Amino acid sequence: MNKVKIGVVGIGNMGTYHSKWIAEGMIPELKLCAVCDTDPKRLEWAKINLPENVVKFSDASAMFRSQLIDAAIIATPHYQHPPLVIDAIGCGLHVMSEKPAGVYTKQVAEMNEIASKSDKVFAIMYNQRTDHLYRKMKEIVDSEEFGQIKRTIWIVTNWYRSQSYYDSGGWRATWAGEGGGVLINQCSHNLDLLQWICGMPVRVRAFCHEGKWHAIEVEDDVTAYMEYENGATGVFITSTADAPGTNRFEVMLEGGKLVCEDGKLHIFKLDVNKREFNLVNREGFKEPAFVHSIAETDGQSSQHIEVLKSFAAAILRGHPLIADGVEGIRGLSISNAMHLSSWLDKTVSLPLDEDLFLSELKKRISTSKIKIQ
Amino acid sequence: MNKVKIGVVGIGNMGTYHSKWIAEGMIPELKLCAVCDTDPKRLEWAKINLPENVVKFSDASAMFRSQLIDAAIIATPHYQHPPLVIDAIGCGLHVMSEKPAGVYTKQVAEMNEIASKSDKVFAIMYNQRTDHLYRKMKEIVDSEEFGQIKRTIWIVTNWYRSQSYYDSGGWRATWAGEGGGVLINQCSHNLDLLQWICGMPVRVRAFCHEGKWHAIEVEDDVTAYMEYENGATGVFITSTADAPGTNRFEVMLEGGKLVCEDGKLHIFKLDVNKREFNLVNREGFKEPAFVHSIAETDGQSSQHIEVLKSFAAAILRGHPLIADGVEGIRGLSISNAMHLSSWLDKTVSLPLDEDLFLSELKKRISTSKIKIQ
Numbered sequence: 133m134n135k136v137k138i139g140v141v142g143i144g145n146m147g148t149y150h151s152k153w154i155a156e157g158m159i160p161e162l163k164l165c166a167v168c169d170t171d172p173k174r175l176e177w178a179k180i181n182l183p184e185n186v187v188k189f190s191d192a193s194a195m196f197r198s199q200l201i202d203a204a205i206i207a208t209p210h211y212q213h214p215p216l217v218i219d220a221i222g223c224g225l226h227v228m229s230e231k232p233a234g235v236y237t238k239q240v241a242e243m244n245e246i247a248s249k250s251d252k253v254f255a256i257m258y259n260q261r262t263d264h265l266y267r268k269m270k271e272i273v274d275s276e277e278f279g280q281i282k283r284t285i286w287i288v289t290n291w292y293r294s295q296s297y298y299d300s301g302g303w304r305a306t307w308a309g310e311g312g313g314v315l316i317n318q319c320s321h322n323l324d325l326l327q328w329i330c331g332m333p334v335r336v337r338a339f340c341h342e343g344k345w346h347a348i349e350v351e352d353d354v355t356a357y358m359e360y361e362n363g364a365t366g367v368f369i370t371s372t373a374d375a376p377g378t379n380r381f382e383v384m385l386e387g388g389k390l391v392c393e394d395g396k397l398h399i400f401k402l403d404v405n406k407r408e409f410n411l412v413n414r415e416g417f418k419e420p421a422f423v424h425s426i427a428e429t430d431g432q433s434s435q436h437i438e439v440l441k442s443f444a445a446a447i448l449r450g451h452p453l454i455a456d457g458v459e460g461i462r463g464l465s466i467s468n469a470m471h472l473s474s475w476l477d478k479t480v481s482l483p484l485d486e487d488l489f490l491s492e493l494k495k496r497i498s499t500s501k502i503k504i505q
Numbered sequence: 506m507n508k509v510k511i512g513v514v515g516i517g518n519m520g521t522y523h524s525k526w527i528a529e530g531m532i533p534e535l536k537l538c539a540v541c542d543t544d545p546k547r548l549e550w551a552k553i554n555l556p557e558n559v560v561k562f563s564d565a566s567a568m569f570r571s572q573l574i575d576a577a578i579i580a581t582p583h584y585q586h587p588p589l590v591i592d593a594i595g596c597g598l599h600v601m602s603e604k605p606a607g608v609y610t611k612q613v614a615e616m617n618e619i620a621s622k623s624d625k626v627f628a629i630m631y632n633q634r635t636d637h638l639y640r641k642m643k644e645i646v647d648s649e650e651f652g653q654i655k656r657t658i659w660i661v662t663n664w665y666r667s668q669s670y671y672d673s674g675g676w677r678a679t680w681a682g683e684g685g686g687v688l689i690n691q692c693s694h695n696l697d698l699l700q701w702i703c704g705m706p707v708r709v710r711a712f713c714h715e716g717k718w719h720a721i722e723v724e725d726d727v728t729a730y731m732e733y734e735n736g737a738t739g740v741f742i743t744s745t746a747d748a749p750g751t752n753r754f755e756v757m758l759e760g761g762k763l764v765c766e767d768g769k770l771h772i773f774k775l776d777v778n779k780r781e782f783n784l785v786n787r788e789g790f791k792e793p794a795f796v797h798s799i800a801e802t803d804g805q806s807s808q809h810i811e812v813l814k815s816f817a818a819a820i821l822r823g824h825p826l827i828a829d830g831v832e833g834i835r836g837l838s839i840s841n842a843m844h845l846s847s848w849l850d851k852t853v854s855l856p857l858d859e860d861l862f863l864s865e866l867k868k869r870i871s872t873s874k875i876k877i878q
Contacts, residue, residue, distance in 0.1 A: 294788075294789065294791065295784060296789050297790060298789075339732075355730050363717070365728055367742060369740060373783070374655065374762070375761075375775060375779050375792050376761075378755060382751060384747050388749075389747070389748075389749060406746065410667045410668050410719070413668075414669045415669065416673050417670060419749065420748045422749050477852075
């Protein structure tokens with residue numbers, strides 16, 4: 133079998149899993165040839181836990197130029213994603229970036245431009261796009277059977293983290309180290325799914341509370357209001373301090389309602405479109421009739437493994453990706469807009485003023501407790 | 506049995522029900538002696554549908570001064586509530602006002618001052634306070650067993666109304682006729698329950714969309730963000746255009762979570778307080794354990810009848826009211842704050858700047874399609 137020779141940059145966290153999954157043959161079309169980490173302890177771990185013939189690097193650039201690999205997975209801290217992706221593509225490699233695409237869209241836009249001009253495959257690890265319930269939601273919304281979206285409400289407060297999580301790395305939850313809190317770290321999946329299923333908002337008004345529940349610099353509690361091009365509105369609520377948290381994603385459409393909660397997708401389908409009913413109905417208090425059902429899905433949520441398989445298939449056979457790397461900018465734009473809205477205490481329009489965001493972020497980086505950028 | 510002789514002002518809508526319930530003896534301690542309406546057709550209705558000995562008035566002031574009654578129920582359009590309450594109390598009557606207390610707090614504050622100085626019973630028809638689930642929520646929050654509130658989220662979009670409802674009266678959904686839309690009309694119960702159970706917010710940032718889904722002057726779609734004195738935040742979402750709507754009220758507390766939806770109150774009780782767990786736990790991703798249960802309640806939701814019974818009992822025996830009339834200002838303050846925040850496009854603090862609100866309301870009344878105030 134034709135295999136893609138791959139190297140993993142950053143084996144401190146998710147990269148550890150990627151390396152092991154590939155080494156164990158869980159993605160048959162990927163062959164782990166190299167790993168890279170700046171921390172000698174992690175290379176020590178690799179020596180013990182990965183096959184002997186996997187070459188260890190302490191410098192990503194050297195790995196990219198080693199001729200040992202066709203593709204790279206970037207699983208480093210967020211700020212390093214774009215420069216490493218750019219370097220890897222420049223070395224003629226296909227690239228899979230961990231989420232988020234980066235910390236600020238200005239940097240990510242530059243990465244996207246380079247990726248778009250190259251003939252290499254550029255993917256992003258939006259593994260939650262493989263979830264059967266979110267796929268079904270997208271399928272229903274895209275089908276237009278339910279008409280246009282009127283309202284989105286995602287309460288995703290089940291990202292509980294206690295202080296010890298934040299204390300586990302000096303870079304964690306700092307402006308210089310991560311460039312944000314729950315929005316950029318935990319919610320990068322949710323913000324991607326939100327735009328993937330419901331499209332991009334055009335205006336955002338957010339209330340981000342920094343260090344509200346934990347001794348951290350960045351936000352751990354966010355409530356955001358959004359407006360869409362067609363007049364629809366949305367609310368996004370998240371926190372790392374609610375227990376037990378809620379994960380309930382409601383999409384109200386002209387033809388009914390979708391509610392994803394507790395591992396089920398509830399479908400409420402109207403007999404007649406709301407807009408028509410509103411004009412035709414003559415009984416003031418009467419509501420349009422509807423049918424409630426639980427969505428039938430394929431039940432599959434293959435997560436990271438499928439994303440990696442599709443990456444290999446894209447390289448070898450031009451198979452479609454689960455998530456194109458350039459799409460990473462969308463969820464990040466929403467995240468950046470939420471931060472900026474909260475910092476400026478006003479509504480922010482999308483597309484974002486990238487320079488303004490970066491200058492505001494830099495102010496925070498300059499007073500950050502750590503200076504590792 | 507000692508009975509309170511009562512008169513009802515306004516028998517076009519809720520007053521019709523109150524009159525019939527009392528006439529039918531459903532509130533044994535109230536005796537219907539008079540009704541009043543400015544519309545001759547409604548008095549015609551009264552002639553046919555109410556006992557012969559119920560005296561009909563076309564002028565409320567005349568009824569108040571008739572010596573036929575000890576107490577009055579005010580069930581007129583919103584703007585008239587405060588002046589009628591003031592007049593009735595001035596005539597030495599006990600008063601039950603329909604909700605809302607009024608349209609703007611300046612007027613309601615004046616009413617409250619007069620009511621507070623009198624020795625008459627002043628009540629307000631917050632019948633949803635009798636609902637067993639909301640009573641249970643209040644009981645749990647008040648008990649402090651779950652500690653302080655961290656977050657409130659009420660999605661109450663199940664107030665569907667079609668255009669024909671708004672077209673059923675020229676005064677409906679106009680600034681001059683009703684002084685607001687879904688907030689003041691449909692949500693006066695929800696905003697009262699919100700403050701009754703969770704307390705008053707101190708800051709409000711709202712996004713009210715006027716005539717968004719219907720051909721009306723006032724708001725039919727609202728998303729509001731709130732902040733409480735203790736740092737807790739809240740979201741309130743309502744609309745008269747969602748179908749099927751949602752009614753889901755979540756209260757996140759230090760010791761767990763309450764979720765009221767679909768006729769059930771879900772209780773999620775942590776084994777240990779979140780604040781302690783956060784500091785003590787050493788496993789970053791671990792969440793505090795909890796027990797989920799469905800609240801056991803008395804199942805009673807006696808609504809208007811109980812509110813009227815307690816009103817009679819308060820007059821005859823000093824029994825506590827379901828809702829003291831002066832408390833009507835609280836939910837109205839939140840409603841006014843939401844309107845004002847949206848009109849000014851900024852965050853508004855509570856207590857409200859009543860003069861500013863009134864001047865903004867007057868601007869809208871002056872261009873209102875009807876001028877009935």
